[in-house]
Amino acid sequence: MTALPFLLLIAAVMAGYVINRMAAGAIRDRGDRLHSLIGYHGMFSALLILVPVLTFILLWLVLQGPVIDRMVMGGLPDGALDDLDSGATQLVLAEIKSLANGRVFGTPEDWKIAAGERFVQLSNQAAWLLAIAVAVLAVGLLAFARSRVAAEFRARQGVEGIVSGLMIFCSTVAIFTTIGIIVSLTYETIRFLEAVPLTDFLFGTNWEPQIPLREDQVAAEGAFGWLPVIVGTIVITIVALLVAVPIGLFSAIYLNEFAPRRLRSAVKPVLEILAGVPTVVYGFFAILVVAPAIRSFGQSIGIDVAPNTALAAGGVMGIMLIPFISSFADDALSAVPRALRDGALGLGSTRGEMMTTVLFPAALPGIVGGVLLAVSRAIGETMIVVMAAGLIAKMTFNPLDSVTTVTVQIVTLLIGDTSFDNPKTLAAFALGMMLFIVTLIINIFALRIVRKYREAYD
Amino acid sequence: MNDMSTIERGAKLSETKVSARGVNVHYGDTHAIKDVNVDISNNNVTAFIGPSGCGKSTFLRCLNRMNDTIDICRVDGAIQLDGQDIYDKRVDPVQLRARVGMVFQKPNPFPKSIYDNVAYGPKIHGLAKSKSDMDDIVERALRRGAIWDEVKDRLHSTGTGLSGGQQQRLCIARAVATEPEVLLMDEPCSALDPIATAQVEELIDELRENFTVVIVTHSMQQAARVSQKTAFFHLGELVEFGETGQIFTKPEDPRTESYITGRIG
Numbered sequence A: 001m002t003a004l005p006f007l008l009l010i011a012a013v014m015a016g017y018v019i020n021r022m023a024a025g026a027i028r029d030r031g032d033r034l035h036s037l038i039g040y041h042g043m044f045s046a047l048l049i050l051v052p053v054l055t056f057i058l059l060w061l062v063l064q065g066p067v068i069d070r071m072v073m074g075g076l077p078d079g080a081l082d083d084l085d086s087g088a089t090q091l092v093l094a095e096i097k098s099l100a101n102g103r104v105f106g107t108p109e110d111w112k113i114a115a116g117e118r119f120v121q122l123s124n125q126a127a128w129l130l131a132i133a134v135a136v137l138a139v140g141l142l143a144f145a146r147s148r149v150a151a152e153f154r155a156r157q158g159v160e161g162i163v164s165g166l167m168i169f170c171s172t173v174a175i176f177t178t179i180g181i182i183v184s185l186t187y188e189t190i191r192f193l194e195a196v197p198l199t200d201f202l203f204g205t206n207w208e209p210q211i212p213l214r215e216d217q218v219a220a221e222g223a224f225g226w227l228p229v230i231v232g233t234i235v236i237t238i239v240a241l242l243v244a245v246p247i248g249l250f251s252a253i254y255l256n257e258f259a260p261r262r263l264r265s266a267v268k269p270v271l272e273i274l275a276g277v278p279t280v281v282y283g284f285f286a287i288l289v290v291a292p293a294i295r296s297f298g299q300s301i302g303i304d305v306a307p308n309t310a311l312a313a314g315g316v317m318g319i320m321l322i323p324f325i326s327s328f329a330d331d332a333l334s335a336v337p338r339a340l341r342d343g344a345l346g347l348g349s350t351r352g353e354m355m356t357t358v359l360f361p362a363a364l365p366g367i368v369g370g371v372l373l374a375v376s377r378a379i380g381e382t383m384i385v386v387m388a389a390g391l392i393a394k395m396t397f398n399p400l401d402s403v404t405t406v407t408v409q410i411v412t413l414l415i416g417d418t419s420f421d422n423p424k425t426l427a428a429f430a431l432g433m434m435l436f437i438v439t440l441i442i443n444i445f446a447l448r449i450v451r452k453y454r455e456a457y458d
Numbered sequence B: 001m002n003d004m005s006t007i008e009r010g011a012k013l014s015e016t017k018v019s020a021r022g023v024n025v026h027y028g029d030t031h032a033i034k035d036v037n038v039d040i041s042n043n044n045v046t047a048f049i050g051p052s053g054c055g056k057s058t059f060l061r062c063l064n065r066m067n068d069t070i071d072i073c074r075v076d077g078a079i080q081l082d083g084q085d086i087y088d089k090r091v092d093p094v095q096l097r098a099r100v101g102m103v104f105q106k107p108n109p110f111p112k113s114i115y116d117n118v119a120y121g122p123k124i125h126g127l128a129k130s131k132s133d134m135d136d137i138v139e140r141a142l143r144r145g146a147i148w149d150e151v152k153d154r155l156h157s158t159g160t161g162l163s164g165g166q167q168q169r170l171c172i173a174r175a176v177a178t179e180p181e182v183l184l185m186d187e188p189c190s191a192l193d194p195i196a197t198a199q200v201e202e203l204i205d206e207l208r209e210n211f212t213v214v215i216v217t218h219s220m221q222q223a224a225r226v227s228q229k230t231a232f233f234h235l236g237e238l239v240e241f242g243e244t245g246q247i248f249t250k251p252e253d254p255r256t257e258s259y260i261t262g263r264i265g
Ligand SMILES: Nc1ncnc2c1ncn2[C@@H]1O[C@H](COP(=O)(O)OP(=O)(O)O)[C@@H](O)[C@H]1O
Pocket: B027, B030, B032, B050, B051, B052, B053, B054, B055, B056, B057, B058, B059, B070
């Protein structure tokens, strides 16, 4: 049933293409000079039908559900919903819907059964209505498009106009999504700040978000200072970068400039496989292999090491980031023109001197870009730290201690028995907002550095 | 120029700086240079001419072992610089390239300041003892490159911001700054306009005084204008080698004649 409008649409699009193409062909065969090729006349009709009708169908399908819900609920007998709060009303609606789907629990009241039938009836009517509307719309557009066919009609410009409109739409989708994310984050953050003062959040050094969810629960008062959490993120990120940047960079330099071609063609695919390992698997690796190894090594030299060290989580995250950095650096180095290498070698520099004095500076923007992306990923990485880092926020820079990160806290705050009007849950959004701001600042900052120090070749 | 130095130059003319014997070059299965013998004399400009793809650049790049940087390239035969085999195992190609400088077809200044471009070679070879020493080297090289007056007020702006002709003269200055004995130039004017070309040609003539210059060119007029000796390559073979005047007026080989009169492209 839901497929019918789409089938109608496809048929109309194909018909539009064929009809206009043939009409244009007929004009051409009469001996008139067409402005546009006949294919463009066909495409014009097809796009003219496709875009509005598809938009119409999608809008209809989005709006249909809520409208039918309202009509069903509005048609209930007087008094049925009296004394019910919004949650209970939702439950009634859900029950009506499951009746409509033929699932009966217990013995529902008669008015509920009637409402269920009404729901089914309205849904069927809506589907037919949609099909009819689509058919009418498509035929109208088909006729309109056909009426435009003429020797001097600029079908090519028409097609190009529609296609560029589509491209503009696609390129703005990301922007509007980002704006949507920012707006919703901001909204929830403001609600959080109504419960917790901004200064407590920004400068507090205590993070204990366990506050009572219900009146009867016994729990601590709750503290929402984000500093220990962000410090944990920073420690883990630094550890990850200390692993990833040197290894990734040196492997890129070696593969790009010094490695024999056969080694290069063997190592590059392996690095790419490394990039495809799911982060959950890295998480396993961190808790099952790296963390115990660090702990037993620490014990053997007499240092007390926590079971969930920042070192283990950060180190494994660093391994995850190696292919990231090395592939960016490799691309940037390969993009430096051969002429510059020849120039340096021709002056009698060694490959190493050429690398440090010419290639590396010229490739720097690309390399820094890769490192930056790695930083953003390290800060935002969730699965490895959820598995391998700690849960308790501790204000420490010691990588052998257990720390927690912003992402881990967001996850734990949102898991389980949550309701969206207490500070515990809202704190997750505030943390998300801060994460967003921090990454943004890092990116802006780094872009400036790159622009200032790059050695641009062209 | 006083008489003494003219006499000295006359004496040097006969000296052989670079000599190649039985040189063959292969790129994989392509036989790019076939059994070439040539003697390049000191303080002369030697021109390599010939249709494109005949192996001029390939042979030029043998003289400073730049072909080593191409994986599939194989060079056989003997090439001697001042009587020493440059393909000998004991010769470090890096040091060789400091003695045999190179200027490329397309100007390729580093994306650094003009000063740093010229100072690059002296720096990596440790030629300057102090900052003022380096300043002198840079100024001398830029003067020799006939570009000093144009850039002396903006030594610290980037070299890639210059015009094409200025960039090429900067590259020549950069090569000269390392004090090489031989200067190889691979079609140094092909990317330049006529005025810049005239400037570079004039410069090449001056460089002859201190360096042995080998220049690849596709322009026969240029070869005739700047060189004392000319070698004509065809399909990887050295067809004819001799005094420039003689090659252009009474060539011995019919192929040389056809090329010069424009029958071989
Ligand atoms: N890097 C290379 N790899 C493979 N073949 C090459 C390479 N460089 C040059 N050749 C081949 O060697 C021959 C001579 O080229 P080249 O020396 O560049 O000629 P010229 O400079 O006289 O135009 C040509 O056939 C060319 O295809």
